[in-house]
Amino acid sequence: MIDRQQRIQALYEISLSIGPKETLEATADNALSGYLQKLNCSVGAIFQRTLEDDGIRYEVTATIPASPYGNDTLRAAIDHLPDTVDEQLSFVTDLPVTGATDNGSHYYLMELPDFGVLVLGKRGGEIDEITRSALKPLNEKLAEACRSQLVEGQLRTERNRFEAVFDAIPEPVANTVIEHGEERVKRVNRTFETTFGYDERTARDRPIDDLINPEVETATDGSPTSLHDGSEPREVRCETADSVGEFLFRRVPVDTPDSREYIHHYVDITSQKQRQEELERYERLVENLPIGVYRTTPGPEGEFRLVNGGLVDILEGTSRDEFQELSVTDIYVDPDERKRFSDQLLEQGSVDGVELRLQTVSGNPVWCEVSGIAVEEHGETVFELALQDITERKERQQQLAVLNRVLRHNLRNAMNVIRGNTSLLSDGIDNEALQAHVTAIEQRVTNLEQLSEKAGTVRSLFDQGREVNVTCDVSELLGELESEFQETHPSATLRIDEFDPVAVWADVRLKMALMELVDNAVVHNDQPEPVVTVSVDASETKPADSWVDISIIDNGPGIPDDERRAIETGKETPLQHGTGLGLWLVYWTVSLLGGEITIDDHPTGTRIILTLPRASGDRSPQAASVDAN
Amino acid sequence: MEITYDSTVDGLRETLASTAGSASVNGILLLATPDAALLSDDFESVLRDLDVPIFGGIFPEILHDGQKKETGAVTVGLPSEPVVTTVSDLSDPETAFRELFDPDLPTRGYETAFVFADTYATTIEAFIEALFRTYSVEMNFVGGGAGTLEAQQPCLFTNEGVIEDAAVVATIPEPMEIGVNHGWQEIAGPFRVTDAEGSTLKALDGKPAFSVYRDVIAEASGETVTEENFFEVAKSYPFGIGRMAAEQIVRDPYSVSDGSMSCFGEMPEGEFVSVLEGDTDSLVGAAQTAHEHALGGESDPEALCVFDCVSRVLYLEDEFDRELAALRSETLPLFGALTIGEIANDGSGHLDYYNKTAVVGALSGK
Numbered sequence: 001m002i003d004r005q006q007r008i009q010a011l012y013e014i015s016l017s018i019g020p021k022e023t024l025e026a027t028a029d030n031a032l033s034g035y036l037q038k039l040n041c042s043v044g045a046i047f048q049r050t051l052e053d054d055g056i057r058y059e060v061t062a063t064i065p066a067s068p069y070g071n072d073t074l075r076a077a078i079d080h081l082p083d084t085v086d087e088q089l090s091f092v093t094d095l096p097v098t099g100a101t102d103n104g105s106h107y108y109l110m111e112l113p114d115f116g117v118l119v120l121g122k123r124g125g126e127i128d129e130i131t132r133s134a135l136k137p138l139n140e141k142l143a144e145a146c147r148s149q150l151v152e153g154q155l156r157t158e159r160n161r162f163e164a165v166f167d168a169i170p171e172p173v174a175n176t177v178i179e180h181g182e183e184r185v186k187r188v189n190r191t192f193e194t195t196f197g198y199d200e201r202t203a204r205d206r207p208i209d210d211l212i213n214p215e216v217e218t219a220t221d222g223s224p225t226s227l228h229d230g231s232e233p234r235e236v237r238c239e240t241a242d243s244v245g246e247f248l249f250r251r252v253p254v255d256t257p258d259s260r261e262y263i264h265h266y267v268d269i270t271s272q273k274q275r276q277e278e279l280e281r282y283e284r285l286v287e288n289l290p291i292g293v294y295r296t297t298p299g300p301e302g303e304f305r306l307v308n309g310g311l312v313d314i315l316e317g318t319s320r321d322e323f324q325e326l327s328v329t330d331i332y333v334d335p336d337e338r339k340r341f342s343d344q345l346l347e348q349g350s351v352d353g354v355e356l357r358l359q360t361v362s363g364n365p366v367w368c369e370v371s372g373i374a375v376e377e378h379g380e381t382v383f384e385l386a387l388q389d390i391t392e393r394k395e396r397q398q399q400l401a402v403l404n405r406v407l408r409h410n411l412r413n414a415m416n417v418i419r420g421n422t423s424l425l426s427d428g429i430d431n432e433a434l435q436a437h438v439t440a441i442e443q444r445v446t447n448l449e450q451l452s453e454k455a456g457t458v459r460s461l462f463d464q465g466r467e468v469n470v471t472c473d474v475s476e477l478l479g480e481l482e483s484e485f486q487e488t489h490p491s492a493t494l495r496i497d498e499f500d501p502v503a504v505w506a507d508v509r510l511k512m513a514l515m516e517l518v519d520n521a522v523v524h525n526d527q528p529e530p531v532v533t534v535s536v537d538a539s540e541t542k543p544a545d546s547w548v549d550i551s552i553i554d555n556g557p558g559i560p561d562d563e564r565r566a567i568e569t570g571k572e573t574p575l576q577h578g579t580g581l582g583l584w585l586v587y588w589t590v591s592l593l594g595g596e597i598t599i600d601d602h603p604t605g606t607r608i609i610l611t612l613p614r615a616s617g618d619r620s621p622q623a624a625s626v627d628a629n
Numbered sequence: 630m631e632i633t634y635d636s637t638v639d640g641l642r643e644t645l646a647s648t649a650g651s652a653s654v655n656g657i658l659l660l661a662t663p664d665a666a667l668l669s670d671d672f673e674s675v676l677r678d679l680d681v682p683i684f685g686g687i688f689p690e691i692l693h694d695g696q697k698k699e700t701g702a703v704t705v706g707l708p709s710e711p712v713v714t715t716v717s718d719l720s721d722p723e724t725a726f727r728e729l730f731d732p733d734l735p736t737r738g739y740e741t742a743f744v745f746a747d748t749y750a751t752t753i754e755a756f757i758e759a760l761f762r763t764y765s766v767e768m769n770f771v772g773g774g775a776g777t778l779e780a781q782q783p784c785l786f787t788n789e790g791v792i793e794d795a796a797v798v799a800t801i802p803e804p805m806e807i808g809v810n811h812g813w814q815e816i817a818g819p820f821r822v823t824d825a826e827g828s829t830l831k832a833l834d835g836k837p838a839f840s841v842y843r844d845v846i847a848e849a850s851g852e853t854v855t856e857e858n859f860f861e862v863a864k865s866y867p868f869g870i871g872r873m874a875a876e877q878i879v880r881d882p883y884s885v886s887d888g889s890m891s892c893f894g895e896m897p898e899g900e901f902v903s904v905l906e907g908d909t910d911s912l913v914g915a916a917q918t919a920h921e922h923a924l925g926g927e928s929d930p931e932a933l934c935v936f937d938c939v940s941r942v943l944y945l946e947d948e949f950d951r952e953l954a955a956l957r958s959e960t961l962p963l964f965g966a967l968t969i970g971e972i973a974n975d976g977s978g979h980l981d982y983y984n985k986t987a988v989v990g991a992l993s994g995k
Contacts, residue, residue: 005819006871006873007873009819009871009901010871010872010873012901013871013899013900013901016897016899016900029762033758033762036761036979037872037979037981038872038873039872039873039874040872040873040874040875040977040978040979041978041979042765042766042977042978042979043765043766064761064762064765065732065735065762065763065764065765065766065767066727066730066732066762066763066764067732067733067735067736070733070735070736070767071765071767122977122978123766123976123977123978124975124976124977124978125874125977125978127873131873
């Protein structure tokens with residue numbers, strides 16, 4: 001027989017075991033142990049009830065022994081737990097439920113309100129009815145502790161999730177709270193530490209302003225604004241662990257039951273800002289270029305997508321917007337040419353220096369040289385183009401062509417007439433003094449014819465352009481040069497110093513230039529025996545592995561200062577000019593081949609150095625046979 | 630079941646070798662009295678060389694053939710191979726005891742567990758609670774605190790040697806009916822434990838524990854208990870922790886200092902304790918009850934295994950022979966030990982750590 005005092009003591013002692021522990025499981029486990037110890041029960045379990053779509057579930061929260069389904073008493077009690085909502089209603093109404101097993105054990109199922117069910121089992125005895133009734137308030141207390149722990153567990157899970165996210169955010173983040181009117185740091189993530197140099201231990205409980213002191217913006221009314229005003233993102237400049245960075249800063253308030261917290265979020269935009277500034281500089285550069293830069297869509301119906309100020313100026317527009325209304329074909333004099341150009345660019349992917357006859361917005365014709373590429377952008381093809389106004393150049397070319405024709409055709413015809421008449425005149429004059437005048441006329445005519453020929457040569461030089469994709473074996477070239485020299489100047493001497501085999505990027509124009517130089521060295525030589533020496537060496541003025549010097553040294557009187565200065569400065573004036581086209585021909589040739597020309601004094605006369613690119617295989621070489629013809 | 634007593638360690642060595650070599654023996658339970666030779670490397674190597682599991686402990690005294698022995702050792706050859714779990718660092722509160730136990734042992738047919746723990750370890754209650762939470766009444770437990778009354782020393786036998794600050798749990802498939810009784814009766818209380826730390830009782834009902842205790846003893850017996858005579862007097866007046874529908878759990882106070890009393894076993898703060906008193910008849914009667922309960926089952930026992938508290942010997946003195954007589958059976962061999970604290974359940978209720986209690990197990994054959 002259990003006396004009242006014993007019961008009260010036991011119930012009181014059970015109540016001591018009911019209370020929140022670290023987890024729901026620990027709370028239930030501790031309480032269950034108290035029930036079993038004080039009631040001298042042999043088995044027990046606490047089940048959590050969950051309502052699901054397909055019925056009711058009772059999940060074990062705590063159990064003694066560890067394997068409840070292996071114990072007859074517990075298994076018998078568990079069999080009472082309902083599976084469906086309908087069964088659940090009657091089950092809860094019937095609680096507490098008492099039962100016995102075949103081996104004499106007794107079990108008890110008791111309601112844990114709004115949580116689940118407590119099961120106790122006793123072998124070789126029973127829990128008396130008064131005690132069972134007296135357990136009800138304890139069971140309610142246990143249910144409340146479990147519910148509370150359940151909520152806390154959920155909050156803990158949320159908190160853990162929050163902290164996991166907090167640490168996983170790739171940007172610096174700080175969690176602050178207002179304490180005594182000051183905003184202090186509670187947590188920082190790892191990126192905050194690496195960015196600003198404060199780990200959580202050193203940052204915790206310090207005012208955030210002590211750690212990060214951004215340059216304060218000035219409001220539109222001129223008053224300084226605080227970093228802590230508002231939650232809108234703003235750009236700030238902050239000192240970091242190793243320099244100063246630009247950040248997009250946002251301060252988000254988080255209301256908690258105890259206080260107001262803030263999340264400080266810093267997105268490092270330093271690189272982005274630098275890129276933006278670079279882009280702005282680039283845009284300014286493009287905008288201010290004297291050439292047109294623009295983007296269009298392909299085809300005759302192509303549209304302008306972007307134009308710079310240079311294009312507006314070249315095409316005499318009033319604004320960039322004006323081009324939004326135009327079709328690209330509108331700027332072509334011949335619409336078919338637009339189609340051809342578009343097809344060419346689509347087919348080749350890029351074009352370089354295509355000359356097009358366009359027209360301005362107001363219809364004035366203009367010659368343009370266009371280079372560009374076709375790119376894929378957002379699923380469509382777009383042309384990115386650069387346009388240069390070459391109208392003036394084209395007109396100059398026309399003028400040159402006319403002049404050339406005049407020089408080469410009209411002048412030569414006139415010279416032929418003069419030469420014929422001079423010949424007739426020579427035949428009719430016996431007087432030696434007069435004959436000398438006729439001879440002088442004939443010599444001048446010859447010089448003018450040669451000048452006309454060189455003018456033609458110069459034109460052909462430029463016709464071949466700057467592109468050189470062939471290599472020239474210098475040894476072979478000089479061999480040919482030597483043969484022709486001996487035929488042309490039998491009384492003069494050409495020496496070629498020995499040199500290691502070498503090739504340069506050059507075509508037939510190089511031989512023409514060398515021939516011109518050795519010719520000049522002989523023709524303008526005042527020595528009884530003109531001697532011309534050619535040597536080939538690694539460049540002295542440019543990187544030796546990429547450049548080759550071909551030197552021509554004569555024993556003549558040297559090049560006149562005016563002619564030399566004109567070549568060195570690249571221009572002639574009415575007061576400073578050469579006597580012919582020879583040196584200019586050499587100068588232009590070397591320039592077109594990508595080289596340089598240098599004129600030196602030499603102890604024996606003059607040294608002219610042609611510095612040419614060594615054939616290193618970087619270009620696509622073609623076998624070149626150097627032939628002056 | 631082969632039960633052998635050896636009075637010397639040399640004899641024990643031979644017995645262990647022969648028992649282990651017996652075809653009918655698959656495990657050994659060894660109960661020994663303190664002897665320096667048991668802690669020698671030589672003896673430990675004997676344990677390590679055994680090819681059957683061995684477990685057991687050193688106790689103040691042992692029981693063999695119905696007699697208590699102050700020297701020697703009892704070797705029990707078990708027919709089934711025990712599953713032995715050794716729990717190290719028994720004083721470490723961080724040890725996760727439950728993770729050490731295999732909860733499926735009952736379903737694999739293991740019914741009985743011998744449990745011995747170093748009596749000086751400080752978390753014996755947590756260890757026992759973990760055992761109960763894992764197995765509940767699916768297994769019957771019997772055993773007690775090992776060691777000497779003088780000081781902590783290695784006191785548990787395993788195949789690794791003799792260890793301390795540990796516990797061994799050996800489970801066997803043979804069933805055992807258990808009787809647990811003490812015979813101590815409440816004379817005062819209940820008193821609420823208002824301040825305690827582990828096994829140190831500091832305050833009862835808000836007053837210094839020793840002053841409350843002293844007043845109770847004075848009123849009950851007329852004796853004046855002091856710090857000097859505390860051990861002599863207190864052995865007759867233990868504390869009891871109440872449980873419903875069961876004997877109280879006895880807690881034996883053994884020293885007093887600054888008004889606080891130290892006990893064998895925890896004194897949980899907030900719970901109620903009573904002061905108990907016993908006499909020869911009640912204690913012997915309890916032993917008899919335990920004996921009868923153990924033999925009251927349906928199984929056919931082969932031996933009686935008794936773990937009786939050494940403090941009952943100290944209390945009963947010469948009258949302990951009466952208790953031994955109550956524990957003995959004319960037909961069954963009896964072996965066991967006088968322990969410092971007992972570990973047992975009676976198969977129906979909670980597993981607890983007892984003081985001043987007689988535990989009788991009737992061990993059946995295979």
